[in-house]
Amino acid sequence: MVKQPENTDASYNELLKKKILRLKKDRNAVIIAHNYQRDEVQELADITGDSLALSQAAVRTDAKVIIFCGVTFMAETAAILNPDKTVLLPVVEAGCPMADMITAEKLRTMKAEYPDAAVVCYVNSSAKVKAESDICCTSSNAVEIVRSLSGHKKVIFVPDRNLGRYVQTQVPDKQIILWKGFCPTHIRVQEEDILEVRKTYPDVEFIAHPECEPEVLALADHICSTGGMFKYIKQSRSKRFIIGTESGMLYKLKRENPDKEFFLATPHLICPSMKLTTLGWLAHSLENMVYKIEVPDDICSKAKKVLDRMLAVSGEKPMSATVGY
Ligand code: 13P
Ligand code: SF4
Numbered sequence: 274m275v276k277q278p279e280n281t282d283a284s285y286n287e288l289l290k291k292k293i294l295r296l297k298k299d300r301n302a303v304i305i306a307h308n309y310q311r312d313e314v315q316e317l318a319d320i321t322g323d324s325l326a327l328s329q330a331a332v333r334t335d336a337k338v339i340i341f342c343g344v345t346f347m348a349e350t351a352a353i354l355n356p357d358k359t360v361l362l363p364v365v366e367a368g369c370p371m372a373d374m375i376t377a378e379k380l381r382t383m384k385a386e387y388p389d390a391a392v393v394c395y396v397n398s399s400a401k402v403k404a405e406s407d408i409c410c411t412s413s414n415a416v417e418i419v420r421s422l423s424g425h426k427k428v429i430f431v432p433d434r435n436l437g438r439y440v441q442t443q444v445p446d447k448q449i450i451l452w453k454g455f456c457p458t459h460i461r462v463q464e465e466d467i468l469e470v471r472k473t474y475p476d477v478e479f480i481a482h483p484e485c486e487p488e489v490l491a492l493a494d495h496i497c498s499t500g501g502m503f504k505y506i507k508q509s510r511s512k513r514f515i516i517g518t519e520s521g522m523l524y525k526l527k528r529e530n531p532d533k534e535f536f537l538a539t540p541h542l543i544c545p546s547m548k549l550t551t552l553g554w555l556a557h558s559l560e561n562m563v564y565k566i567e568v569p570d571d572i573c574s575k576a577k578k579v580l581d582r583m584l585a586v587s588g589e590k591p592m593s594a595t596v597g598y
Contacts, residue, residue: 286313289552293317296559302361303336304555305351307343308499309521309547314342314555321525323500324350324396325411325587328580331355340558341566342550344369348566349400353576360566363558364549369397371484374454375432377401383429387450390427393419394579395436397456400568402431404575409583412436412483413498416443421586435459439483439490459484461541462517467492470536474513477536480505481517489538493517506530519544 294317297304305327306318315321320330324347331339331351338359341348346369348362380402384392394406395415403409410418419428419440428447430437432454441449462485470477480502481493490496495505499518506514506526516522517538526535558564568576 286552289556290317292556293552293559296556297340300338300559300562301336302338302340302559303334304340304342305330305334307347307521307547308525309519309544310342310550311521311548312524313552314550315521315524317552317555318342323411323413323498325413325498326500327351328354328396328411329584329587332584334358338562340555342555343367344372344546345566346372346397346399349568350396350580352566352568353400353403353573354580356573356577359562361558361562362564362566363554365564367546367549369546371432371454371456372397372399372402375402375452377405380405380429380431380452383431383450383452387427387429389425390429390450391422391425392429392431393422394431395433396583398432400572400576403579404572406431406579407582408586409579411498411583413501414583414587415440415483418583418586419444419447419449422447433484435486435490436483438487439496456484458519458542458544459517460486462486462489462538464488464492466539467515467517470515476511477513477515478509478511479515479517479538481538482519485517489517502526503529506533516542518542519547521547 304318305320306315308321328350332354339351340361341351344367348360352360392406394402394409396409396411408418415436426447429450431452434451434453434455437449437451459482467479478494479492480495481490483496497505499522513534515536515538520537520543523535
């Protein structure tokens with residue numbers, strides 16, 4: 274990869290921002306950024322949100338080019354949902370380690386062991402894994418998706434064991450068969466981190482992402498996706514919150530709730546892949562139209578059905594949904 278010069282000078286950043294906005298217009302592009310992105314990237318983005326909101330935004334946009342500031346599976350999802358658009362990922366190495374913990378081949382082996390189970394894949398998975406699944410889910414609709422599988426008692430859930438375990442607590446009438454994947458960032462939260470803040474502020478609310486470990490989730494006042502956290506905190510009467518998800522969330526939480534105080538559960542809640550995207554790489558991406566995310570036709574059409582089914586269950590009008598499986 275081409276090494277970019279480091280320059281943290283504020284005036285240089287202003288120039289970069291202007292350049293990005295000009296290129297965005299010239300290219301008829303939309304900048305979509307996940308809630309974990311760097312502050313300055315979120316600030317420039319047209320749309321920020323959680324994985325579900327960003328998939329929905331990708332379907333709705335009229336722009337010809339989608340610049341996805343996030344990780345590979347997110348850009349891949351946008352590409353699958355928009356086969357006629359150009360989808361760019363500014364940093365080609367920005368992968369999600371959890372998504373890489375399962376392959377299509379391993380999933381096929383698991384399916385052979387449980388032939389009567391439906392297969393639900395978390396959106397944090399490759400296009401090939403999606404193509405092998407029955408329906409996709411995100412952290413904001415996982416419970417709803419598993420409940421929707423009325424014809425199935427057994428459900429294979431890949432790759433996140435923690436989200437799968439959480440879904441099992443909410444849908445006890447089904448048997449969830451877990452894969453052993455996990456998020457290396459979210460598992461860093463420890464019970465002691467929460468108990469320590471609670472010692473000083475007994476009234477603090479702990480809001481956790483379902484990718485945290487079960488013993489940490491057991492301490493949570495509320496468990497939800499990153500998008501769900503904004504909604505919950507806005508309407509809550511509490512004044513203090515421990516945030517059990519990636520540090521990028523603090524940017525918008527603080528802006529939207531200036532009267533509330535936030536504690537990151539641990540300073541280690543930083544996803545290295547999400548932080549790879551900088552203004553420099555964003556400008557580079559728009560200028561050179563890199564890195565194009567393309568999914569082979571056969572995989573794309575199968576994975577699209579799996580995503581369309583999810584969007585249909587979550588209330589989005591699908592482009593070609595078949596919700597019978
Ligand atoms: P959300 O869909 O809740 O934004 O989560 C995405 C993710 O990668 C969490 O680690
Ligand atoms: Fe993947 Fe975890 Fe980073 Fe989310 S926070 S993108 S699950 S590594």
